[in-house]
Amino acid sequence: MIEAMNLSKRYGDVVAVDGVSFSVGRGEVVGFLGPNGAGKTTTMRMLTGFLPPTDGTARICGHDIFEEPLEARRAVGYLPEMPPLYPEMTVTSYVDYVARIKDVPRRERRDKVGRALERCGLADVSRRVIGTLSKGYRQRVGLAQAIVHEPPVLILDEPTIGLDPIQIGEIRQLIADLAGGDGDSRHTVILSTHILPEVEAICRRVVMIRDGRKTVDAPLAELIRDGHGLEELFARQVSHDAAQDVAEGRA
């Protein structure tokens, strides 16, 4: 469903993402890990079509992001790190607007908007103005926006950041539900996070990047099989790199 092929992004001399390739199949939930500034957000922005890669390309459901940008974008639901909300709109009118610009046909719009609100637990606040909602609710509106057109691919940038433990549990359950289900209705999910238990709770595969390069790409079960937790692996990655930095005189 998602194929990243040698994705690279350079800003002048700075290389933010350097030749990252991976592919994700239908119904898979992939945890995208890495320290802050590793290039997670940049990679996600390239997959969603917000930023063009300087090198390489990606295919979403078979649509190349350069050759068929609109088709590729139509197939993606994207929750950026900061939920893209209009504070002056009501929840329903906002989600309805997103459904319109995502080309949901007029006949299905009402149903899909209702379903997205229901799934994200927003039915009670549907008439509220977004600016008056708590952070947890705003995050959910962001998620409702990402799923309203029922895209085959979901790209979520730190979906549980700033939520309380109960809300985190609810969002995780929602993500698990989206990826579950049967047949064609299963969503493919990539989510970035640095909360490691989150990965253990919902992801089946882990892609780790550091300094814009992919360092790990393996099923979660394999990574934690030898008794070491993900935390240890992550720490080892970062400290290994730190040691390498010292050796190379970068630190």
Add this chain to the structure above:
Amino acid sequence: MKRVPTVAWRELRSLFVSPVAYVLMSLFAVLAGLFFILGVAAFNAWVLQLQQYQAFDQLEKINLSDHLVANYYDSIGVVLLFLVPGITMGLFAAEKTNGTQELLLTSPLTIWDVVLGKFAAGAAFIGILVAMVAAFPGLLFVYGDPELGKTLTGLLGLLLVGWTYVAIGAFASSVTRSQVVSFLIAFVLLLCLLLLPAISDLGVLGGAGGLGDALKWVSTGEHLQQMMQGLVDTSDLAYFAVVIGSFLLLTKASVESVRWR
């Protein structure tokens, strides 16, 4: 292109749920009324003066269209110069601060859908303001007989001037994240446009056919004058189309530029 109305409608609704639209409309109503009253008073005083001096040959020449309505439209053009940046300042700057720019650019919308949608919203708002203006010369038809043609072409001119200002304001909003900065850029650009004929009139840039004339052509004022005389000339319409089109192109390039960085 079919999504242009969707973008425009959302933009308009947001304008009208925020205080901005109402503040601007109230301010505009007050200023439009004030300038009208002042205009009528000045016209009256002038007519009385001419009668006292028994200058009948001059009294023959003055009329409501050229000596009241035209001046009034001129003032409204200046009022628009102050108000339009207030309408347009949020068009793109707010999308950046809300983070919704990321939503728009990852949706199956083209950048033209976004730019034209936002321009259409601003243009519709100008339509409302011009409709408010129309009420005042409308009153004159009750008590006098200004020329209908000139009154209408003048309104059309104001509408086109307003749309030009919106296109320039939209561009100003697309180059910054800050609404205040956006307002100031738009204001300065519009002020320059207003002052161009004054620079040209200094005469330092050469006479007819020189740079001075070119500056005059670039300014909106000259074209508005033509339309207030009742002349709807293709070259004036072309002027507005060219300026609006150029600034929308610039806006499109500016919105797209996040992708080049």
